[in-house]
Amino acid sequence: MMTEADYYALFEAYSHGELAGPARTSLEARLSADPDFALRYADFTELTGTLRAYGRRQQTRQQLRGLHAAMLAAEAPAEAVVAEKPATGLTHTVNPMLRISRTERKLREFWSGHRATVGVAASVAVMAVFATLLGLDIWRNSHLPTRSGYQALRLEINNLKHNQKVLDKTIKRIDGGVAPPLAPVSKFSGTGFALTSEGYLVTSYHVIQGADSLLIEGKNHQRYHAEPVYSDIKHDLAILRITDRKFTGFGRLPYAIKSGQADLGERVFTLGYPREDVVYGEGSLSARSGFEGDTAFYQVSIPVNPGNSGGPLLDERGNLIGVVSGRQNDAQSAAFATKSSYLVRLVDSLAATAKATAPYHLPRYGQLAGSGRPQQLKKLQDYVFVVKVYEKD
Amino acid sequence: MSRGNPTSSSLTPTDDALIAAIRSGDERALAHLYRLHWPMVSHFVLQNSGSEDDAQDVYQEGVMVFYEKVRDGSLELSCQIKTYLYAVCRRLWLKRLTSKSRFGVRLLDDEEHGPYLNTGAEEDVLAAEEQDRRFATMSEALNHLGEPCRSLLEGFYLLDKSMQDLTSEFGYTNADNAKNQKYKCLVRLKKLFFAHYKEEPI
Numbered sequence: 364m365m366t367e368a369d370y371y372a373l374f375e376a377y378s379h380g381e382l383a384g385p386a387r388t389s390l391e392a393r394l395s396a397d398p399d400f401a402l403r404y405a406d407f408t409e410l411t412g413t414l415r416a417y418g419r420r421q422q423t424r425q426q427l428r429g430l431h432a433a434m435l436a437a438e439a440p441a442e443a444v445v446a447e448k449p450a451t452g453l454t455h456t457v458n459p460m461l462r463i464s465r466t467e468r469k470l471r472e473f474w475s476g477h478r479a480t481v482g483v484a485a486s487v488a489v490m491a492v493f494a495t496l497l498g499l500d501i502w503r504n505s506h507l508p509t510r511s512g513y514q515a516l517r518l519e520i521n522n523l524k525h526n527q528k529v530l531d532k533t534i535k536r537i538d539g540g541v542a543p544p545l546a547p548v549s550k551f552s553g554t555g556f557a558l559t560s561e562g563y564l565v566t567s568y569h570v571i572q573g574a575d576s577l578l579i580e581g582k583n584h585q586r587y588h589a590e591p592v593y594s595d596i597k598h599d600l601a602i603l604r605i606t607d608r609k610f611t612g613f614g615r616l617p618y619a620i621k622s623g624q625a626d627l628g629e630r631v632f633t634l635g636y637p638r639e640d641v642v643y644g645e646g647s648l649s650a651r652s653g654f655e656g657d658t659a660f661y662q663v664s665i666p667v668n669p670g671n672s673g674g675p676l677l678d679e680r681g682n683l684i685g686v687v688s689g690r691q692n693d694a695q696s697a698a699f700a701t702k703s704s705y706l707v708r709l710v711d712s713l714a715a716t717a718k719a720t721a722p723y724h725l726p727r728y729g730q731l732a733g734s735g736r737p738q739q740l741k742k743l744q745d746y747v748f749v750v751k752v753y754e755k756d
Numbered sequence: 757m758s759r760g761n762p763t764s765s766s767l768t769p770t771d772d773a774l775i776a777a778i779r780s781g782d783e784r785a786l787a788h789l790y791r792l793h794w795p796m797v798s799h800f801v802l803q804n805s806g807s808e809d810d811a812q813d814v815y816q817e818g819v820m821v822f823y824e825k826v827r828d829g830s831l832e833l834s835c836q837i838k839t840y841l842y843a844v845c846r847r848l849w850l851k852r853l854t855s856k857s858r859f860g861v862r863l864l865d866d867e868e869h870g871p872y873l874n875t876g877a878e879e880d881v882l883a884a885e886e887q888d889r890r891f892a893t894m895s896e897a898l899n900h901l902g903e904p905c906r907s908l909l910e911g912f913y914l915l916d917k918s919m920q921d922l923t924s925e926f927g928y929t930n931a932d933n934a935k936n937q938k939y940k941c942l943v944r945l946k947k948l949f950f951a952h953y954k955e956e957p958i
Contacts, residue, residue: 368939375939410946411913417891418914423823426783427816430790468808476805 367403374407554635554674554687555579555603555750557613558620558710559724562605565706566673566750567688568594571601578751579605582641582744589750593713598659598705599688601673602713603750616726617742618675618683622707625684627651631663633687633700634740635674636749643740644671646696648684653699654691660699661685667698673750676700681731681739771837778826790819793838797845804849814852818845821884832876843877851881890953897948905941912938 376382377390394401474481553570557563564579571577571591579587587610589603625631625648632645646664653660663676667690676685685700707725714723731739777785794815801811821844825831833840898906904926911917911925919931919938928934 367943368936371939371942372935406946406950407942410942410949413890413894413949414909414913416887417894418910418916419827420820420824420891421914423820424816426786427790427819427823430787431794431812431816433787434791434794471802472807475802476807478805 370403371407374404375411378408378411550754551752552636552670553672553750553752554670555748556634556673556675556683557616557746557748558602558706559726560613560616561722561724562610562612563592563723564589564603564605564748564750565675565686566601566603567686567701568596568599568601569689570673570750571603571752573754574752576753577603578753579603580749580751582747593709595705595709598701598709600686600701600706600709602709613746615730616746617730617739618677618681618746619726619729620707621678621682621684621703624651624702624704625661625678629684630679631665631676631684632736633663633665633667633671633674633676634743634747635667635671635687636747637668637670641744641747642668642671646698649697654689657699659705660688660701663698663700664696665698666696671698675743675747676703677731677739677743680733681729681743771833774837775826775831775833778823779829786823789837793841796838796842800842800845801849804853806849806853810849810852814845814849817848817884821880824884825880834876840877844881847877847881893953894949896952897945900948901941901945905937905944908934908938909941909945 373382373390377387382390394404551570553566555564555566555570558565571594574591577589577591579589581587587605587607589605592602592604594601627648627650629648630645631648632643634641634643636642644665644667646666648661649664650662652658653662661676661684663685665676665687667674667687671687672689674687675683676687678684684703686703686706687698687700689699691697691699710723710725717723731742774785774789778789797815797818798808798811801814802808806814818841822831822837822841898910901909908922908926911922912919917925919934922928922938923931923934926934926937928937
């Protein structure tokens, strides 16, 4: 019985062609007849083939390593060869070897290796900065009830009314009736008060800013149309005139308009329409200058809300000393009112050029001095109005 | 694309001459080829977050694939050697990057090297990988074989020493003894080799 090793001796002799005629024929016959035997031979050839190929591979690797070392060792000659070759008809383009210092190479390697990471880190940092800023801003806004927030609420109510009207209109149209033209809807409102008995009124300029048309509404819901006569943007004053023909006059005004300055610490009060009903507010005159030191304004400690703008500011004896204009959001109950002296000066300059049909007669004497506050207010209420502002959509 | 036509027009005469010279065993031709395309591959690897050493490894693997195919006469080139080498090295480097990186890999390619697809490089690299696995198993098997079998077989098959040299080197009394010993070693190697090699999935 032959061992496996004996077979291998036989196979090797066969594959080297050293086997004599008869032995060779019998082996070939057996290879074709016996599949197991053929498999054994196949294994043998694969094994020796792999061994030889492995040897060759190692040699090649060695050779290539040598080539690389030689190339690096003789970089200058290598470049020379590369440079020569095109002259001998070589058509390849060759990337030039870059000569860079060791540090620069390190930096380049670092950059090319970590380019993506650095990019991601940078964008994360940028986004974090913006997210923080945005977050702080939102946080700050959400912690300050601002007047714009309140006005937005009013606006929403108005929108609601508006939608209702549109709905009504749609229903009417479905019913087949002819829809009446849609009435414009008040967008903003403020307070105004009578300036003269002839039908001039005062309000703040920012109330009527951008107005398309104005409607004055009194305590008893009597309504008048009005038009702006003059606006003093700098002092936030606006003079309106009632244009209704049936309007006959306010009658005698109960308050006088003070042309001098009021004193610090005086008890003052105001009437206004921050909502549908008239609202009373009182406090004292806390400074004789306004926001950021503006001397055209008083600072008063009256809690005011959006809608109070344009309201009259009166002292104990019922003299008009200012026109409520605004408030500081980041300070406790700091409201500002335009000084009445500026109003008087404005009216004087207007009176000089006024038409004879509409003269200015400022009230000279007040009727409120001496009476109690509720009595004062009862008289006053008839001369304080809601100013409704309509804008074109 | 008509692969398998070595005289295709895209081969420059220089390429043909170079291949012929390498096949005939001209070491200077191989050295020339090696120097010629090294800057391209080195540039490519460096550009794609590799180091100088990575470039050298990849390039040597790539040239190896090319060289072995040329020597076997099994190279079927449908493009320039340059493009073929670029494609092979690109494939090799992509594979290494993917195994290294947690993220998806995107390679920056030099447009000037043209269409590196359909160069046959993919299949050649796959075949080379299979060959690598076979050699790794062989190396493993040789390590497990132990002395003197390993040195005997390496001497005969890897280093091409004659049986007479080996007989005197290993102190056998005659060449037949050495031969018998060699066959026995071969049988053991066969068992080790096929036990490992066949286990692994193709």
